Amino acid sequence: MAAGAASVASFNGLFSIPALAEETKRRGKKCILLWLCGAPSQFDTWDPKPGTATGGPFGAIATNLPGIQISSLMPRCATLMDKLAVIRSMSTKPNEHFQGIDALTRGDQPRPPFTRPILGSVVAQQLGQLDSPVPQFVLLDPCPEGNEFKAFKAGNWAGWLGAEYGPVRAGGDYGIPNIQQLDTISDGDHADREALRKFFSKKYENDYRSTAAASHNAAFDRVQGLMSCAPLFDLDSLPEADRERYGRGAFAQHALQARHLIENGSTFVMVANGMPWDNHVYQHEMHQMLVPELDNVMFQLVNDLDQRGMLDDTLVIAMGEFGRTPWLNDARGRDHYPTAWSLAMAGAGIRGGVVHGATDALGVEVIEGKVDNRNLFATIFQTLGIDPHEEYELPGLPTFHRVEDAAEPIREVLA
Amino acid sequence: MRLCSFILVLLGCVPRGIAGDPTTQINSQLSAAWQERKVQPAERCDDRTFVRRVYLDLAGRIPTREESRTFLADPRDDRRQTLVERLLGSEDHAQHFADLFDVILMGRADEGTYQRRARHGWRAFLETAFRENRPWDEVARQILIARPSDKEHDGAVWFLYEREDNYQAIAEAVAPAFFGIRIECAQCHDHMMADEIEQAHYWGLVAFFNRGKNEDTPNGPRVAESAVGGFSEFANLEGSSTPNFLTFLDAGTVAEERPAKEVKRSDEDRLYVSAEVPGDPREPIFSRRQKFVTQVLDGHPLLARAMVNRVWAILMARGIVHPHDEIDSMHPPSHPDLLDWLSDDFAASGFDVRRLVRSIVLSDAYQLSARRPTQATPPDSFAWYLERPLTAEQLARSIQLVLRGSFQNDASVVEDLRQQILEVLPDTVEVPIGDALFFSNHANLDAFIRASDGDDQLIAGVLACETADERAERLIETAFGRSPTESETSAITAYLDQRSERPEEAVAQIVWSLITSAEFRFNH
Numbered sequence: 001m002a003a004g005a006a007s008v009a010s011f012n013g014l015f016s017i018p019a020l021a022e023e024t025k026r027r028g029k030k031c032i033l034l035w036l037c038g039a040p041s042q043f044d045t046w047d048p049k050p051g052t053a054t055g056g057p058f059g060a061i062a063t064n065l066p067g068i069q070i071s072s073l074m075p076r077c078a079t080l081m082d083k084l085a086v087i088r089s090m091s092t093k094p095n096e097h098f099q100g101i102d103a104l105t106r107g108d109q110p111r112p113p114f115t116r117p118i119l120g121s122v123v124a125q126q127l128g129q130l131d132s133p134v135p136q137f138v139l140l141d142p143c144p145e146g147n148e149f150k151a152f153k154a155g156n157w158a159g160w161l162g163a164e165y166g167p168v169r170a171g172g173d174y175g176i177p178n179i180q181q182l183d184t185i186s187d188g189d190h191a192d193r194e195a196l197r198k199f200f201s202k203k204y205e206n207d208y209r210s211t212a213a214a215s216h217n218a219a220f221d222r223v224q225g226l227m228s229c230a231p232l233f234d235l236d237s238l239p240e241a242d243r244e245r246y247g248r249g250a251f252a253q254h255a256l257q258a259r260h261l262i263e264n265g266s267t268f269v270m271v272a273n274g275m276p277w278d279n280h281v282y283q284h285e286m287h288q289m290l291v292p293e294l295d296n297v298m299f300q301l302v303n304d305l306d307q308r309g310m311l312d313d314t315l316v317i318a319m320g321e322f323g324r325t326p327w328l329n330d331a332r333g334r335d336h337y338p339t340a341w342s343l344a345m346a347g348a349g350i351r352g353g354v355v356h357g358a359t360d361a362l363g364v365e366v367i368e369g370k371v372d373n374r375n376l377f378a379t380i381f382q383t384l385g386i387d388p389h390e391e392y393e394l395p396g397l398p399t400f401h402r403v404e405d406a407a408e409p410i411r412e413v414l415a
Numbered sequence: 416m417r418l419c420s421f422i423l424v425l426l427g428c429v430p431r432g433i434a435g436d437p438t439t440q441i442n443s444q445l446s447a448a449w450q451e452r453k454v455q456p457a458e459r460c461d462d463r464t465f466v467r468r469v470y471l472d473l474a475g476r477i478p479t480r481e482e483s484r485t486f487l488a489d490p491r492d493d494r495r496q497t498l499v500e501r502l503l504g505s506e507d508h509a510q511h512f513a514d515l516f517d518v519i520l521m522g523r524a525d526e527g528t529y530q531r532r533a534r535h536g537w538r539a540f541l542e543t544a545f546r547e548n549r550p551w552d553e554v555a556r557q558i559l560i561a562r563p564s565d566k567e568h569d570g571a572v573w574f575l576y577e578r579e580d581n582y583q584a585i586a587e588a589v590a591p592a593f594f595g596i597r598i599e600c601a602q603c604h605d606h607m608m609a610d611e612i613e614q615a616h617y618w619g620l621v622a623f624f625n626r627g628k629n630e631d632t633p634n635g636p637r638v639a640e641s642a643v644g645g646f647s648e649f650a651n652l653e654g655s656s657t658p659n660f661l662t663f664l665d666a667g668t669v670a671e672e673r674p675a676k677e678v679k680r681s682d683e684d685r686l687y688v689s690a691e692v693p694g695d696p697r698e699p700i701f702s703r704r705q706k707f708v709t710q711v712l713d714g715h716p717l718l719a720r721a722m723v724n725r726v727w728a729i730l731m732a733r734g735i736v737h738p739h740d741e742i743d744s745m746h747p748p749s750h751p752d753l754l755d756w757l758s759d760d761f762a763a764s765g766f767d768v769r770r771l772v773r774s775i776v777l778s779d780a781y782q783l784s785a786r787r788p789t790q791a792t793p794p795d796s797f798a799w800y801l802e803r804p805l806t807a808e809q810l811a812r813s814i815q816l817v818l819r820g821s822f823q824n825d826a827s828v829v830e831d832l833r834q835q836i837l838e839v840l841p842d843t844v845e846v847p848i849g850d851a852l853f854f855s856n857h858a859n860l861d862a863f864i865r866a867s868d869g870d871d872q873l874i875a876g877v878l879a880c881e882t883a884d885e886r887a888e889r890l891i892e893t894a895f896g897r898s899p900t901e902s903e904t905s906a907i908t909a910y911l912d913q914r915s916e917r918p919e920e921a922v923a924q925i926v927w928s929l930i931t932s933a934e935f936r937f938n939h
Contacts, residue, residue, distance in 0.1 A: 113793050156843045178852040193924040201932035208786050212844040213933035219851035280603045330654030396790030
């Protein structure tokens with residue numbers, strides 16, 4: 001612990017130059033995406049159907065919004081609803097994880113051979129400070145596995161924006177390996193050697209117009225900056241009381257770390273935890289473990305940001321890639337269901353205390369305020385101050401818009 | 416052939432019986448597709464590029480300066496063919512392909528597991544398969560039956576043995592390894608996108624292997640097989656249950672007496688025969704593994720097709736079906752007739768892997784420049800040589816060659832790199848920052864560079880050069896196999912001048928910057 005505290009102090013020393021400190025704390029908008037991969041059940045979170053045959057065992061509780069109930073597994077969020085916007089009318093197309101993750105993290109379905117950048121890459125590029133040593137887009141994921149998410153993680157995240165906008169990947173108790181400089185080399189030589197490497201390496205990148213080399217060089221470009229802020233990734237350096245309050249699970253600890261990164265200059269932090277929500281089997285038992293953690297994390301995170309005066313600038317989104325079936329399968333699981341599902345957001349100009357849209361009595365269809373991934377992304381961009389419909393202008397790229405078809409943001413949840 | 420039905424229906428007619436040389440086929444079919452798609456291919460690569468490329472792809476390492484010079488000085492028109500032939504017969508080739516197929520068939524593992532794979536003959540089994548160019552169908556049979564006939568084939572048990580009684584893991588490994596398909600998502604339901612992959616196939620494939628049991632015998636590890644048990648039912652998402660019949664893909668169902676649900680059949684001696692090899696576990700008279708090999712695997716068109724597509728992906732950086740191990744109706748091939756032709760030819764040639772490898776590397780497409788003609792040229796046109804990252808082993812051998820002029824396959828740098836760089840056939844290239852941190856700060860790599868201080872090694876050799884130009888020439892030629900540009904010579908000279916009081920360290924840092932640059936990191 002002592003070593004951790006000392007290294008935080010030395011890290012803070014990085015910002016002792018007033019101008020840099022000011023620049024780092026510049027109030028740009030930021031975003032934390034709690035990525036509930038595998039897809040949680042809307043019935044056991046934001047859209048309960050108490051008293052129905054297929055609504056599940058958990059029932060619903062009242063919230064601090066009159067007339068609005070959420071799952072009884074979320075008592076803390078029930079006291080927070082005035083700060084949240086819940087969307088109960090998501091209706092999307094992809095029915096399999098890989099395609100769902102693609103559409104809900106990039107905003108649209110693929111148009112090969114062009115790869116649309118992932119949300120974090122767009123936000124980092126639009127709002128981030130790329131000359132900052134602090135990584136602008138961080139993916140915290142302690143779990144290298146995760147079925148289709150594993151495959152997705154191995155893919156191209158930054159798409160046509162280029163590798164420099166891809167995430168720095170971290171997570172887990174093990175921190176980031178090889179982040180400390182060796183004693184055998186001086187600071188000066190470490191930097192000069194890298195400059196020489198870059199010189200050799202850029203020649204190849206340019207000669208061959210190589211995107212792989214660009215990705216390679218972008219990774220090295222980040223080394224020095226990342227080394228300088230190594231303590232930011234040290235979970236042990238975070239106050240014990242905070243760690244206790246968020247909970248000891250990896251997802252909770254990383255949500256806390258996300259807050260810490262956002263406080264210290266990151267622009268977009270995506271918190272994932274493998275693909276735990278895909279409960280085709282024993283979904284009640286699984287959700288009984290997963291939802292209370294989410295409930296607490298959301299509550300602590302939104303409150304912390306609020307108390308620190310950061311909620312006005314920081315968007316928090318909690319969602320997966322689709323919802324779960326209104327009916328149970330033979331293994332008491334719920335299967336994939338993109339037709340009608342829910343998510344929640346808060347902060348950065350999202351209007352609190354709003355529940356947008358509705359599903360029918362059993363949650364089979366959206367009956368009010370139907371929206372899809374494009375509407376969602378238009379909303380996210382709009383509230384972050386990024387033009388949702390801007391045309392991407394890159395050489396060799398056909399016409400693409402940040403959000404296609406001029407899809408409207410969800411006005412009801414925008415302040 | 417009884418088994419072609421679904422593939423043939425999916426892909427249209429197969430041009431059977433066309434005689435000819437596979438390289439000619441590749442050339443004519445790819446160029447016809449370029450014309451049809453109005454794609455302008457890249458130009459043919461020069462000899463310097465070719466020699467580095469083909470050493471990496473076939474021998475798993477860069478050429479030494481001497482090997483490179485020998486090739487470049489060869490005046491014969493067929494020098495590329497000659498080199499390819501020599502490399503295919505080299506021990507390095509057997510080692511490189513054993514490296515690749517170890518990862519493809521078994522996955523990366525911790526160093527303890529690597530040692531066990533070596534100790535129990537798996538590594539040797541793979542090396543022998545490629546050294547002797549054993550027919551791929553025979554290799555597949557030996558792996559899946561897992562009853563070695565002699566000591567030399569001991570390692571054949573390891574594919575099953577390492578996965579112990581995790582029968583689902585076995586099924587999920589068998590499907591991509593020998594059929595080129597992924598079945599994981601058929602565990603809970605019929606494949607949503609590729610509907611020829613049914614849930615019954617998933618559980619059927621599991622059932623073919625679920626009577627296996629690891630046994631440590633005086634002959635070494637063996638996978639015994641029970642004559643009873645392994646009956647269960649699986650539930651689909653609608654809730655109805657189905658028995659796990661012995662069935663896979665289009666191969667029909669293997670008939671098997673199925674006891675009534677409540678009856679537990681006793682495990683009697685009369686259900687077995689003793690093994691041919693004394694000391695090996697007895698064998699069931701009705702062996703599910705045996706049935707799988709004789710009734711599903713033998714003659715299955717995907718056995719040839721999966722290997723052709725995989726070897727193509729190894730040498731061309733993406734499969735004709737991409738991803739290379741998802742040969743299903745959701746992933747149509749970019750060149751269907753070519754894949755058909757090569758698969759037929761591969762089967763007809765007796766599953767001759769070396770013939771397949773040779774025919775691809777001698778094709779025009781393999782010998783194109785790595786410069787992408789235009790940003791819009793699609794990668795599945797194979798209109799340029801798609802660059803690919805060196806695998807951990809290729810990189811580790813090449814780093815040793817640069818620094819020391821020789822290499823060992825069990826050097827510590829091999830172990831460190833294979834724990835860091837896991838993929839051998841990545842679908843896309845996105846370099847993780849963890850790799851850059853590894854190269855920048857890993858203590859063992861740093862120590863390895865520092866310890867390369869022998870008189871006959873690169874650092875000393877550079878310092879012994881008389882002029883700055885010679886030093887730059889030596890460094891760039893050793894690492895990149897080409898001459899330095901003027902600006903590279905100046906940069907190297909300036910770097911050395913600034914550190915003239917500690918020259919060894921300065922050269923070591925320059926070598927670091929070369930072996931961590933993109934030109935070294937990728938095959939191109």
